[in-house]
Structures are given as structure tokens and as C-alpha cells.
Amino acid sequence: MSRSETPDRFLEAEITPARIRFEDVSLKLEDRVVFDGLSLDVDVSRTGLVGRNGAGKSQFLRLVAGLVKPDSGNVTVNGFDPAADRKRATTEIGFVFQNPEHGLLFPTVLEELTFGLKAHGMGKREAEAQAHRILARFGVPGWPDRLVHSLSQGQKHLLCLMVALAPGPGLLLLDEAFAGLDLPTETSLHRMLSRLSVAQIAASHDLAALARNDSLIWIDAGTVRTTGTPEQILPAYRDAMEGRILPPDAL
Numbered sequence: 001m002s003r004s005e006t007p008d009r010f011l012e013a014e015i016t017p018a019r020i021r022f023e024d025v026s027l028k029l030e031d032r033v034v035f036d037g038l039s040l041d042v043d044v045s046r047t048g049l050v051g052r053n054g055a056g057k058s059q060f061l062r063l064v065a066g067l068v069k070p071d072s073g074n075v076t077v078n079g080f081d082p083a084a085d086r087k088r089a090t091t092e093i094g095f096v097f098q099n100p101e102h103g104l105l106f107p108t109v110l111e112e113l114t115f116g117l118k119a120h121g122m123g124k125r126e127a128e129a130q131a132h133r134i135l136a137r138f139g140v141p142g143w144p145d146r147l148v149h150s151l152s153q154g155q156k157h158l159l160c161l162m163v164a165l166a167p168g169p170g171l172l173l174l175d176e177a178f179a180g181l182d183l184p185t186e187t188s189l190h191r192m193l194s195r196l197s198v199a200q201i202a203a204s205h206d207l208a209a210l211a212r213n214d215s216l217i218w219i220d221a222g223t224v225r226t227t228g229t230p231e232q233i234l235p236a237y238r239d240a241m242e243g244r245i246l247p248p249d250a251l
Ligand SMILES: Nc1ncnc2c1ncn2[C@@H]1O[C@H](COP(=O)(O)OP(=O)(O)OP(=O)(O)O)[C@@H](O)[C@H]1O
Pocket: 029, 030, 032, 034, 051, 052, 053, 054, 055, 056, 057, 058, 059, 060
């Protein structure tokens, strides 16, 4: 990849939607059926993923990212299979985990940011220039030599977001990426995301954050219960959740 090929997703341009297609997808993990014939065909731009604990949101995102392969059926993102074409998937799809420790591997911020770029064939100098550009865009130009372990939790979340965006993906997947952050940190990360011209799917339990999306996908017990706008889905979702009283062994 050359510098000129890395798209600049920070321009306040229209989002190009990503087409997510699940065809009869089944997935079992350790004998537990997670999906059994799930089909879905949606264009996502700023899309929230909603559903109870254990509904299947994380595994859905992992299938979209190609981090897990369905036992049967097909998953495609803009027509390609992300589990089969890993190189394309890691360039075109960014993933931000709930726990930033899961996404961070290196001692310094610069190493963290350049690793993925170099793995995609970018030269050292070019990768470092791209890393500096990203740090500047996110308002932390002095970070290259910061030790990752010395960053606060919110700063680690920001670093994970920058690492996911470094290759210039067209689709960003966020799995409860900003849970547990204080209000100013969460608000500023959301503001950064809202300025990106990158299609996004964000799993969340935060109803206010979910309401900011253009569309929602409601996952329920391994099925897509419905898709629609936040106005259509959130009142029904809230009613369904508030109507449940859980026995202790159902938590
Ligand atoms: N590694 C695993 N091995 C076995 N079963 C798993 C594994 N990971 C997830 N599951 C099961 O898959 C189902 C979907 O889990 P998933 O993590 O996708 O739920 P979720 O909607 O992300 O929940 P949460 O809101 O709690 O994050 C659950 O029944 C869960 O128990």
C-alpha cells in the first residue's frame, strides 16, 4: 500500500455505506448454537447493534470482521468474504474491542500504530508518517513515544480507535468500545466518530448512544428480530427489556 492509496476518512464527506450480507449463517461455539440459519442483507452507515446479554452481538461483529468463520452459510462485506480474504478484511474493516487490552500488543504508541500498516506492506518511514498524521488528527501529536501501559483507560480506548483507523478502513466495528468511560471522554470519542466518513456498526447497551445512529439492528437469541430507525426500535426494545424480570440463574 502506498501513502496515496490510504484513503483519508477524516474528511467530512458522505459515508459510503457498507453492504453486509448473511446467507443462512450457522455458528456453533463449544456445542452452543449461536446462530442457526441467520440471513440478513443490509446497507450500514451509522448503525447500532442492540440486544440482551448473550443475544449474539459480539459474535455477529466477529463474523462481519472475519475473525470467526461460519460453520455453514456465507458472510460477505461489500461482496467479499472477510474470513477467507484476511488481508483485505484487515485493511477494509477496523475492529475496536470492548477491552482495550485485547487490542494492544506493543510497548509504545508509535509501534502500536505502525505494526498493522507495515504488515500490509507499507515501508517503515511511510507507516510512521501515517501514524504521526493520525495522532495529529486526533489531537495527540505528542504521543508517539508514550508507553502504552502508562496510558489511562480512556487514552487506551482512543489509541485502539486510532489503531483500527490507521489502515483507512471503510467499515469500523465497535463492540461496546466505550463502556465504562467518563462522560467527557465518551462524548469526545463519539464526537470524533461522528466526524469520520467511515461506515460503522456499534454494539452498545447505552440507549442514548444507540439513539444517535441512523439505523439499528436488534439481535435477539441469535436471530435478527428487526431492523429500522432508532425511533422505530428503541421504544419497543425498552419495553421488552423492562418487561423482563430475571431469575438469578438467568443473569
Ligand atoms: N467462546 C464461546 N464459547 C461458547 N459459547 C460462546 C462463546 N462466546 C460466546 N458464546 C455464546 O454465544 C452467544 C452469543 O454471545 P455474544 O458474546 O455474541 O453475546 P452478546 O450479545 O455480545 O452479549 P453481551 O451483551 O453480554 O456482550 C451466547 O449464548 C454466549 O454464551
